[in-house]
Amino acid sequence: xxxxxxxxxxxxxxxxxxxxxxxxxxxxxxxxxxxxxxxxxxxxxxxxxxxxxxxxxxxxxxxxxxxxxxxxxxxxxxxxxxxxxxxxxxxxxxxxxxxxxxxxxxxxxxxxxxxxxxxxxxxxxxxxxxxxxxxxxxxxxxxxxxxxxxxxxxxxxxxxxxxxxxxxxxxxxxxxxxxxxxxxxxxxxxxxxxxxxxxxxxxxxxxxxxxxxxxxxxxxxxxxxxxxxxxxxxxxxxxxxxxxxxxxxxxxxxxxxxxxxxxxxxxxxxxxxxxxxxxxxxxxxxxxxxxxxxxxxxxxxxxxxxxxxxxxxxxxxxxxxxxxxxxxxxxxxxxxxxxxxxxxxxxxxxxxxxxxxxxxxxxxxxxxxxxxxxxxxxxxxxxxxxxxxxxxxxxxxxxxxxxxxxxxxxxxxxxxxxxxxxxxxxxxxxxxxxxxxxxxxxxxxxxxxxxxxxxxxxxxxxxxxxxxxxxxxxxxxxxxxxxxxxxxxxxxxxxxxxxxxxxxxxxxxxxxxxxxxxxxxxxxxxxxxxxxxxxxxxxxxxxxxxxxxxxxxxxxxxxxxxxxxxxxxxxxxxxxxxxxxxxxxxxxxxxxxxxxxxxxxxxxxxxxxxxxxxxxxxxxxxxxxxxxxxxxxxxxxxxxxxxxxxxxxxxxxxxxxxxxxxxxxxxxxxxxxxxxxxxxxxxxxxxxxxxxxxxxxxxxxxxxxxxxxxxxxxxxxxxxxxxxxxxxxxxxxx
Amino acid sequence: xxxxxxxxxxxxxxxxxxxxxxxxxxxxxxxxxxxxxxxxxxxxxxxxxxxxxxxxxxxxxxxxxxxxxxxxxxxxxxxxxxxxxxxxxxxxxxxxxxxxxxxxxxxxxxxxxxxxxxxxxxxxxxxxxxxxxxxxxxxxxxxxxxxxxxxxxxxxxxxxxxxxxxx
Numbered sequence: 001x002x003x004x005x006x007x008x009x010x011x012x013x014x015x016x017x018x019x020x021x022x023x024x025x026x027x028x029x030x031x032x033x034x035x036x037x038x039x040x041x042x043x044x045x046x047x048x049x050x051x052x053x054x055x056x057x058x059x060x061x062x063x064x065x066x067x068x069x070x071x072x073x074x075x076x077x078x079x080x081x082x083x084x085x086x087x088x089x090x091x092x093x094x095x096x097x098x099x100x101x102x103x104x105x106x107x108x109x110x111x112x113x114x115x116x117x118x119x120x121x122x123x124x125x126x127x128x129x130x131x132x133x134x135x136x137x138x139x140x141x142x143x144x145x146x147x148x149x150x151x152x153x154x155x156x157x158x159x160x161x162x163x164x165x166x167x168x169x170x171x172x173x174x175x176x177x178x179x180x181x182x183x184x185x186x187x188x189x190x191x192x193x194x195x196x197x198x199x200x201x202x203x204x205x206x207x208x209x210x211x212x213x214x215x216x217x218x219x220x221x222x223x224x225x226x227x228x229x230x231x232x233x234x235x236x237x238x239x240x241x242x243x244x245x246x247x248x249x250x251x252x253x254x255x256x257x258x259x260x261x262x263x264x265x266x267x268x269x270x271x272x273x274x275x276x277x278x279x280x281x282x283x284x285x286x287x288x289x290x291x292x293x294x295x296x297x298x299x300x301x302x303x304x305x306x307x308x309x310x311x312x313x314x315x316x317x318x319x320x321x322x323x324x325x326x327x328x329x330x331x332x333x334x335x336x337x338x339x340x341x342x343x344x345x346x347x348x349x350x351x352x353x354x355x356x357x358x359x360x361x362x363x364x365x366x367x368x369x370x371x372x373x374x375x376x377x378x379x380x381x382x383x384x385x386x387x388x389x390x391x392x393x394x395x396x397x398x399x400x401x402x403x404x405x406x407x408x409x410x411x412x413x414x415x416x417x418x419x420x421x422x423x424x425x426x427x428x429x430x431x432x433x434x435x436x437x438x439x440x441x442x443x444x445x446x447x448x449x450x451x452x453x454x455x456x457x458x459x460x461x462x463x464x465x466x467x468x469x470x471x472x473x474x475x476x477x478x479x480x481x482x483x484x485x486x487x488x489x490x491x492x493x494x495x496x497x498x499x500x501x502x503x504x505x506x507x508x509x510x511x512x513x514x515x516x517x518x519x520x521x522x523x524x525x526x527x528x529x530x531x532x533x534x535x536x537x538x539x540x541x542x543x544x545x546x547x548x549x550x551x552x553x554x555x556x557x558x559x560x561x562x563x564x565x566x567x568x569x570x571x572x573x574x575x576x577x578x579x580x581x582x583x584x585x586x587x588x589x590x591x592x593x594x595x596x597x598x599x600x601x602x603x604x605x606x607x608x609x610x611x612x613x614x615x616x617x618x619x620x621x622x623x624x625x626x627x628x629x630x631x632x633x634x635x636x637x638x639x640x641x642x643x644x645x646x647x648x649x650x651x652x653x654x655x656x657x658x659x660x661x662x663x664x665x666x667x668x669x670x671x672x673x674x675x676x677x678x679x680x681x682x683x684x685x686x687x688x689x690x691x692x693x694x695x696x697x698x699x700x701x702x703x704x705x706x707x708x709x710x711x712x713x714x715x716x717x718x719x720x721x722x723x724x725x726x727x728x729x730x731x732x733x734x
Numbered sequence: 735x736x737x738x739x740x741x742x743x744x745x746x747x748x749x750x751x752x753x754x755x756x757x758x759x760x761x762x763x764x765x766x767x768x769x770x771x772x773x774x775x776x777x778x779x780x781x782x783x784x785x786x787x788x789x790x791x792x793x794x795x796x797x798x799x800x801x802x803x804x805x806x807x808x809x810x811x812x813x814x815x816x817x818x819x820x821x822x823x824x825x826x827x828x829x830x831x832x833x834x835x836x837x838x839x840x841x842x843x844x845x846x847x848x849x850x851x852x853x854x855x856x857x858x859x860x861x862x863x864x865x866x867x868x869x870x871x872x873x874x875x876x877x878x879x880x881x882x883x884x885x886x887x888x889x890x891x892x893x894x895x896x897x898x899x900x901x
Contacts, residue, residue, distance in 0.1 A: 064842065065840070065841040065842025065843060065844075065879060066841065067841070193835070193838060194838055194840070196843070197834070197835050197838065197840050197843070198835060200840055200843035200846060201827070201831040201834050201835055201840070201843070201846060201850065202808070202809075202827065202831065203766075203767055203768030203807070203808035203809055203847055203850075204767060204809075205767070205843065206767060207767075207770070207844060209770055209771060210761075210767045210770075265762075266758050266761075266762055267750070267751075267754045267755065267758045270758075270774075335878060336878065337772055337778065337780065337842070337844050337845055337876070337877070337878040337879075338770065338771065338772055338780065338844045339771070339772075339773075384842070385842075385844070386842045386844035386845075386878065387841055387842035387844070387878055387879045389878075415771065417774060418772075418773040418774055418775060418777075631838055632838075635838060635839075635841065635881075635884070636841075638880065638881065638883055638884065639841055639879045639880040639881060640880070641880070642880025642881075642882060642883070643878075643879075643880045646880070664773060664775055664777060665773060665775075665777040665778055665876060666775075666777060670876060670878065671880070671882075672873050672874075672876065672882075673868070673869040673870075673872040673873045673875070673882050673885075673886070674869045674870065674873045676869070676882040676883060676886075678883070679883050
């Protein structure tokens, strides 16, 4: 662990200090690299070898609790023939980490594995030619174990550390290095324990919330409780500073409508932020969560065809059975378990910002105009916070800390309160989905149509917006629209049409990607219609899917989950017509996010009297190509299944009265121990295939499986989640 | 007059005002990294400590309310466990901490301060808890990553470890 003061030293100061500190800072030795990112085609950008025969790996992906830093260390150690105890991963920092893009879309292993493997292979090749020279033997006769190189038929050995010491490679990629064949793997593909866990269970791991800067003040933002529509922002009408006169030592700081307090004592800042009397302009009304979907469905939209194949009308003409299904999906919060926190030291000509962002380089770009600095004058360092599951408030908190530091003229640590985090999140957007699909007499899918109503993501963080930056949506691109992979994409369907009906983003809540963005909604609609067609055709849902899937990977993951759950062929629901006792149901679902394949089975109980749904067991299978760390992917599947249970049963942002009302764990409940299902993760390991993301795919599958289990239990199709008792009672007694 | 509190068997003079929540004293004055802020509303359990062996939410407990009581944080849990079992030297970890590593239970790990404190409290009173007892005892502690299943397994594993230590 590097102390924060050490982290703050600019690179040139470290160079002056010489060798001892170079363990964490490889020399790149080019002036242009002072502001980073360093050249991705230089070995030194990725790896440093130390005299004690250990190595440091530099990656641009951040550890979010998903374990990918362990996975990428496995990849590097594998290529270098080092032990896991001989390699550490450096903290991510705009000044010295390679830019591998943001840590989202489950990309760390998917994009990172080939990059890290190649860099490590280049480093190994360079070390081997040094060893060949030192040992007087050709490279082909050299063998490496734990960084110690020996020549065949000779007792002499030399270590990486002895060959290179703390010196840099100073070599560009040769383009000649070859990565190891999988058949020689001893680390990659094996369940290596997570490296961050001992410090975490001992309570000595330093999350960003534990970081401190010398001479810093504690800051809190002051905002209305709960956001209004994105475009409305929050306008200050008046501030009454006499309301905090009793709190000595607090400063009120403001730029435009961005408002905060700072104090040397944290508790003082907390009290001041709550006590400061501010009159905010009344925002325009929001529809409320009960009127939300009707407003979305009726809105004037920008309609774009996302995919069109075959002839839809002709497809439906050939059909024997046609079924439709709607999905009304809620806004859901990331609700990171620790409110976001960031530290900033903004000076007139330079700034250092410590943040738990998914993208240090992206954050730096957003900070530059806000602080009136060039990107090169800003250094962003990553420190781990609690899990974020997508774009939550981390960049907002970082901007807030930076603004407060600039306004205060001192380093500031700014931590959000629970209501800031819940109330000013960039939520996973609400969705209206309408799907219509049809089968032939042989039970073959012949036509499929999906219409999705949703708004895009918010481009401007709240802090920037409050200072006066105009709110704007993201360009309408990317996977936030109807996902062709989830909306029937796993099936072999000749006639398909997918349409996005884009809503004006400024009229709705702030939005961004929430783990498996919108996929739960797509699958909720799409996988229910598949089940309904199976039912209409009198087919077992597993058999129906097998008949309609050609892709071997999808078939593999489907069969794997069916086997794990001991699926027995049958025509689904309702299991029992009797009322007044608990009904049991089982459902199957498929889903993905981007590349990998997910399948799930759900067992649920429904109490028709109370409307209460219990998810008793979930099985989730993933095919993510060649899996680097199976134990860690199992852990990821467990988390995905539990979160999906939570999102299907409980989670919903409420927005009555012009503002978001769900501001804490009581008004935004999540699944607890007593309702947690038994979960079984299943891995379909695919040697030889490229590694793809494994952080999201069983979520959409499980959403479909849970919805289908509800039908199996009750004979009723739900068109809305979360499946709250009130909604379930209403649906059953309709 | 300055307050003093006893944290992990050490008496500490503190300068905070009596109404300051214990959590801010532990994190800022005493520089402890076990208990941590999660909600400030006693809803999530990330700030939990043991006060005289009973789990309490430090975020809503005024520091003056625990003066003169024995406060144990995650950092002091192995020593507290040694005190419970009569061991002469504290182990490196409480058996539950070891069990959580063995199960590879954590993801982000932020909630685990509370999970370990509450789990240790449960095991001190109920050495061999059933699944239902674990779920009931732990129900006030939230995990956003969804790692509950492995925490339940780890508590069972810790119970076995502790039974082994007693024989």
